[in-house]
Amino acid sequence: MDLNILWFILVAILYAGFFFLEGFDFGVGMLLPSLGRKDVERRAIINTIGPHWDGNEVWLIVAGGATFAAFPQWYATLFSGFYLGFFLLLFALIVRGVGFEFRSKLSAPRWRYGWDWAIAISSFFAAFLLGVVFTNLVRGVPIDGDMQYTGGFFTLLNPISLLGGLAVVMLFLFHGANFLSLKLSEGLRERSHNAARTYFPAALLFALGLFAALLFTPSAFSAKGVLSAILPVLAAAALVVSRVMMGKKKEGWAFICSSLAVVLTVAALFAALFPNVMVSSTDAANSLTIYNASSAPYTLKVISIIAAIMVPVVLAYQVWTYVVFKKRVKADAKNLTY
Amino acid sequence: MDIVVLSRWQFALTTIYHFFFVPLTLGLAWFVAILETMYVRSGNPMYKRLTKFWGKLFLINYAMGVVTGIVMEFQFGMNWSEYSRFVGDVFGAPLAVEGLLAFFLESTFLGVWIFGWERISKKLHAAVMWIVAIGGNLSAFWILAANGFMQHPVGYEIVNGRAQMTNFGALLGNTRALYLFLHTFFAGLVTAAFFMLGFSIYHLVKKQDEEAFRKSFVLSAVIGLISAVAVGGAGHAQGVYLREVQPMAAAASEAHYETADPADFHLIAGIDQEGRKTTWSITIPKALSFLYFFKWEGEVEGLNQVQAQYEQLYGPGNYIPNIPIAFWTFRAMVGAGLLMVLLSLGALIIAWKKYPEKWIRRSGWLVWIIFLPYVANTTGWLLTETGRQPWVVHGLMQTKDAVSPNLTPATVLISLIGFVLIYAALMVIDLYLLVKFAKKGLSAGDMDSVPITGEVETKKKGGK
Secondary structure: HHHHHHHHHHHHHHHHHHHHHOOOOOHHHHHHHHHOOOOHHHHHHHHHHHHHHHHHHHHHHHHHHHHHHHOOOHHHHHHHHHHHHHHHHHHHHHHHHHHHHHHHOOOOOHHHEEEEEEEEHHHHHHHHHHHHHHHHHOOOEEEEEOEEEEOOOOHHHHHHHHHHHHHHHHHHHHHHHHHHOOOOOOOHHHHHHHHHHHHHHHHHHHHHHHHHHHHOOOHHHHHHHHHHHHHHHHHHHHHHHHHHHHOOOOOOHHHHHHHHHHHHHHHHHHHHHOOOEEEEOOOHHHHHEEEOOOOOOOHHHHHHHHHHHHHHHHHHHHHHHHHHOOOOOOOHHHHHOO | HHHHHHHHHHHHHHHHHHHHHHHHHHHHHHHHHHHHHHHHHHHHHHHHHHHHHHHHHHHHHHHHHHHHHHOOOOHHHHHHHHHHHHHHHHHHHHHHHHHHHHHHHHHHHHHHHHHOOOOOOHHHHHHEEEEEEEHHHHHHHHHHHHHHHHOOOOEEEOOOOOOEEOOHHHOOOOOHHHHHHHHHHHHHHHHHHHHHHHOOOOHHHHOHHHHHHHHHHHHHHHHHHHHHHHHHHHHHHHHHHHHHHHHHHHHHOOOOOOOOOOOOOOEEEEEOOOOOOEEEEEOOOOHHHOOOOOOOOEEEEOOHHHHHHHHHHHOOOOOOOOOHHHHHHHHHHHHHHHHHHHHHHHHHHHHHOOOOHHHHOOHHHHHHHHHHHHHHHHHHHHHHHOOOOOOEOOOOOEHHOOOOOOOOOHHHHHHHHHHHHHHHHHHHHHHHHHHHHHHHHHHHHHOOOOOOOOOOOEEEOOOO
C-alpha cells in the first residue's frame, strides 16, 4: 500500500471521526428547542456536549488541514469551487460556537431562547451543507482540465446532493437523540427515546434513498463492485439494529450502532470515491485522484510519522474526557455548570 | 473591484479580527494557570475566585478566537487556491500538525477545565489549565512556522512549478519563524497583562474586592514589565534579521529609500510614494546603522536599490510595498510598546508605594491602557503582512497570482459583506459581555448564571 492510499484512508478516518462526534453534537443542537421545555432542561441538554463539542469540532479542522497537507490540489479545488457553500458552513459554525458560549451569559428569556434557536438552525445548516458537499464529491461536479471548478453555487444544489444533505440531517438527529438518551436522566431521557423513535424512519429512508441514488451514479458504486455495495448495506443494518436496541432500552448499544451507521455511511461515500478524490462530471479524465492531487512523497512521509504518533495520543485523551464526564446530566439547577 | 482586491480585503479583515482575540487567549491562559496553581498551593479561596473570574473572561474571549480561526483555515483554499496548489506540500503540513498536536490539546482540555471543577482533583484541574496554555501557544508556533515560510521560504525545492518540501526540520527551525514566535508569545503575555492591569485598576478605583485585585495588579505589572521588554528584544532581533532576508520589508518599515553608510534613522517623515523619496523628516544621524549593527557605521540598503536588484532578479515590476502603512504601523507598534514598558514600570512603583490614595483617586481613566497592546498587535501584523507585498511567498509567488481564478467579484463581495456583518455584531456582543462581567468583580466568577424558571413559551398566546 503506498502513502497516497494510506492518506486517503487517514483523511476518510478523520472525516468519519468528525461525522461520528460532531454528528451527535449537531443532532443535539437541532433537538435543543423541541426537547427542552424549560431553561434548566435546555442547559442540561447543552451540558451533555458542553465539555466535548469544541474538541469534536477540531476533528473538522484537522481533517481540513490533513486534506491541505496530503492533497493540496483537492483542498484547493474543493474549497474554491464550493466557495459559497463553505462560506455558509463557516457562518453556521460561527453562530453555533458563540451560541453555546453566549446563551447563558444574560438571563433575559428572549436572549437565551433566541440563541437556542440560533444553535438549532445553525446545527441544521452545518449538517445539511456537509451532506451536500460530500455527496457532490462522489456524484461529480464540473471540473476542467486545469483542476478548476467551472460550475456555480446552484450547480451544487442538485436532487442527489439535496437528498444527501437531508440524509445527513436525519442521521444526525437520530444519532443525537441516541446520545441524549444515554446522557440525560428522567423525563428528558424519555423524551430523547421518543425523539430517536420519531426520527428513525426518516433517517433510514433518506439514507437508503441516498445509497440508491449513488448506485446509479456511474463513477460511484456501480463501478466498484462488492465493497462499495457492502458498506451501505452494513450502514443501513446498523441503523436498524440501533432502533431495535432503543426499543429494548439498551441505550449504550443503540448509540454504538448509530455511531457505526454514521461511520459506515462516511466509509461508503469514501469507498465510492476511491481512487478519485473529486469526480469531474465534465470529463472523467479531469477527475482529481489520490495521485494527481497529492503532495510529494517526502511531505506524505513526514506527516505520516507525526500522525502515527499523535493520533493514538489524541484518541487516548479524548476518550479520557468522556470517562470523566460519564455521569448522566440532571436537569437540576444546583448541579449544572452554567 | 477585482477578486484580488476583494479577497485581500476579506483576508486582512478576518485575520486582523481573529488576531484581536488570539493574543489574549495565548497570554491569559498562563495567568489563569498561575492563579489556579497559587490556589492549589495556598488553599486560599480568594485565589480560586480570582481564577474563576479571569477564567470567565478568558472563555468569553476564547470562543471568539475559535470560531474566527476556522475561517482562516478554510480561506486559503476558498480565496487563494492557486497559492494552496503552489505551496500545499510545504504549507499544509504545519497547519495539519497544528490541529493534531496543539489545537486538539487546547480545546479538549479546556472542555475538561470548564466542566471539571467537581469531577477531578484540584491538582489535576490546575494541571489541565497549564495544558490548555501550552496547547494554545504550541498552536501559535505551528501557525507562525507556516507564516515564516511565506516571509522567508526555506527547506523546499521547486518541482514542476510547485514548491515541494525537502527538509521539515529547516521549516521548523526557520529563524524568521522562531523570531515571529518569540515576538508573538511575549505579545500574548503583554496583552493579557494589560487586560488584567486595566481591569484591576478599575476595581481598585471602585474599591471593590481590593485585596484580590491588588494581587492581580502586582502579578500583571511584573509579568507585563518582563514581557514588554522581552517583546521589544525579540522584535529588535527580528528586525535585524529582517534586514538580511527581507531587505525590502526592513527598508519599508523605515522609509529608507537610498542606500547609505552610515544610515540615518527617520523618527518621522513625509513620504512621496510616487517619487520614491521622503519629502521631509526628523532624523537621528547614523542611528539606523546603529540599530542594525550596534555601531555608528554599516551599509543599509535602500528601497530604490533593492527595487533595482529585484528587477534584475524577477523582471520588471514594482517590488516596493506600501511605504506609509509600513512606516507608520511600525512607529505605532514601537510607540505602544515603549509606552507599555513605562506604564508597567509605573504600576510596580505604585504597588511598591502601597497604592497611595491620591494616585488611586485620579486613575480611573487608566482603564483605557487595555487597548495599547491591541494597537501594537494589529499594527505589528499589518507591518508583517503588507511589508511582504507584492509577494505572497517572498521571491516565489506574487499575491495577484495566488487568488482562486474561478471566483467572481460578486461571490467574494457576498462573503466579504457577510463576514463584516456577523463580525461586527459579534464584536458588539463580545465587548458588551466582557465589560459587563469584568466590571462586576469577583462575584462574576463564582455566581454561575441563574436559570430562568418556568416553561419556555412555545406558542404565541393571542395579544402577548
